[in-house]
Amino acid sequence: MPLKMCSATHDINGCPFLIGTSGFSYQEWIDSGFYPKKTKSAHMLELYSRSFSLVELNYTWYQMVRAEAMERMLTRVGDDFYCTAKLTRTMTHDIADNWPAQAELYSRGIAPLMSSGRLLAVLIQFPPSFRRTTGNRQYLARLFDRLQKLPLAVEFRHRSWARERVYSGLRDRGVTMVTVDAPALPDLFPALDIITNPSLFYLRLHGRNGRDWYCGTMQKQFNYCYSEQELRGWVERIQNNPAMGSRCRRGIIVFNNHVAGQAVNNGRTMACLLEQQAGPMAGTEKE
Numbered sequence: 001m002p003l004k005m006c007s008a009t010h011d012i013n014g015c016p017f018l019i020g021t022s023g024f025s026y027q028e029w030i031d032s033g034f035y036p037k038k039t040k041s042a043h044m045l046e047l048y049s050r051s052f053s054l055v056e057l058n059y060t061w062y063q064m065v066r067a068e069a070m071e072r073m074l075t076r077v078g079d080d081f082y083c084t085a086k087l088t089r090t091m092t093h094d095i096a097d098n099w100p101a102q103a104e105l106y107s108r109g110i111a112p113l114m115s116s117g118r119l120l121a122v123l124i125q126f127p128p129s130f131r132r133t134t135g136n137r138q139y140l141a142r143l144f145d146r147l148q149k150l151p152l153a154v155e156f157r158h159r160s161w162a163r164e165r166v167y168s169g170l171r172d173r174g175v176t177m178v179t180v181d182a183p184a185l186p187d188l189f190p191a192l193d194i195i196t197n198p199s200l201f202y203l204r205l206h207g208r209n210g211r212d213w214y215c216g217t218m219q220k221q222f223n224y225c226y227s228e229q230e231l232r233g234w235v236e237r238i239q240n241n242p243a244m245g246s247r248c249r250r251g252i253i254v255f256n257n258h259v260a261g262q263a264v265n266n267g268r269t270m271a272c273l274l275e276q277q278a279g280p281m282a283g284t285e286k287e
Contacts, residue, residue, distance in 0.1 A: 009053065010274035012238050015201065017251040018082060018120075019271050020054030021263040022204070032261030049077045052267060054084075056123065056204075056254045061086035064102070065109035074116055083113055084121040084153070084202070084252065091143060093127050103146040110150065120252060121153040121176060121200060128187060132160035144173055153178050153202050156189045170196035179203045181234070183210030193241045201248040203234070205266070207257035223259040226266045228273070235273050 010017045025044050029035050035047055048055065057065075065085065088106055090096040106122075113119035124143070130136055144152065153176035156162075170177050176197040181204070182188055195201060207224025215221055234253075238244045244251065253270060255263035 010271070012235075012251065012274060013242050013244065015244070015248050015251045017238075017253060017274060018054040019253045019267050019274075020052045020056060020255075021258060021267055022056040022254050022256040023058030023258055024048040024055050025059070026258055026261075028259070029261050029264065032264070034261050034264045045073065046076045049081050051264070053080055054082050054120075054252055054254070056256075057083055057085040060106075060110075061089050061092075061125070064088050064090075064105055067109050067112050070110065070112040074112060074118065082118050082120050082252075084123050084254070085110060085113065085119065086123045086125055087147075092125055092130075095139070099143070100146055103143065107147065107150060114150065120151065120250065121202060122147065122150045123153050123155060123178070123202075125155045125178075126157055128157040130156070131158045132163070132166070144175060148173075151200070152176065153197075153200065155180060155204065159187050159189055162190055162192065167194055167196055174199070176200045176202050181205040181208070183208045183213050185210055185213060188213075193237065193243060195243045195247060198247055199249050201244050201251040203251070203253045205234075205253070205255050205257065207262075219259055222257045223262075224257045225262040226257070226269075228269060231266065231270050232273055235270070 010019075025041050029044075030037060030039055034051075035044060039047065045055070065088070088102060090102050091099050091106070096102055110119060110122065124147075140154075152173075154170065155178035156166075157180075167177065174197050176199070177192075177194060179191060179193070179202065180189055181191055205226065207222050207226070208230075209221065209224040212220035212223065238251070253267075255267045255270075257263050257266065
């Protein structure tokens with residue numbers, strides 16, 4: 001069974017950091033050895049929570065979140081386990097005509113995580129095709145308004161959003177702009193050290209497989225294993241930028257390179273690197 005390799009929470013510049021992966025229910029993680037052989041999907045979250053204290057719920061992008069499912073999930077993890085959750089694709093990728101009703105359904109479905117204090121962010125992840133146009137800016141503002149009672153984080157994939165006016169607008173609304181690690185391709189949103197919400201620093205590591213990034217197959221796009229040197233580079237970057245720590249109440253690091261269990265291995269390595277640099281701490285927020 002998976003074991004905690006390092007402490008779950010780490011202090012960097014006075015900020016408690018949590019580490020996890022995007023999703024947890026992958027059959028290939030049995031083959032990679034993270035889950036024991038013949039592990040059933042229903043038991044994966046409990047096993048996952050023995051190694052990580054944070055998960056980014058990925059299935060909520062594919063289907064609408066339901067309150068009953070969230071309530072069941074909470075019974076399978078400890079009180080020190082936290083989540084972020086992707087917004088459903090009908091509001092980010094395949095935007096439905098009835099998206100306001102979808103936003104209301106999502107808010108009701110995610111309510112158990114909110115009321116329990118376990119929801120750190122709702123991730124609004126847009127595709128590269130979502131460029132900074134007048135229509136998209138207006139839609140984003142309306143979406144923020146509909147979801148304003150939730151802790152929001154937005155991830156842009158297109159470089160056109162990398163503007164100071166965007167950052168200042170997110171600051172005004174208290175929305176976290178996700179820091180991304182992805183291939184250095186011309187039109188992709190760059191990895192920026194900009195904090196728009198002092199409550200949360202949110203780093204997502206997708207891998208740097210530029211050759212297959214636009215191939216249309218996740219098994220190729222996210223097939224990348226970070227070297228220890230690459231991960232150490234992020235540790236140093238966080239340590240050297242007080243905006244990522246001393247000005248934030250919490251930091252989270254999520255690995256999305258799920259193929260063949262690489263996210264799990266990189267997450268464990270990152271946890272140990274943070275522990276070596278800063279030492280473990282109790283899982284509490286700053287007052």
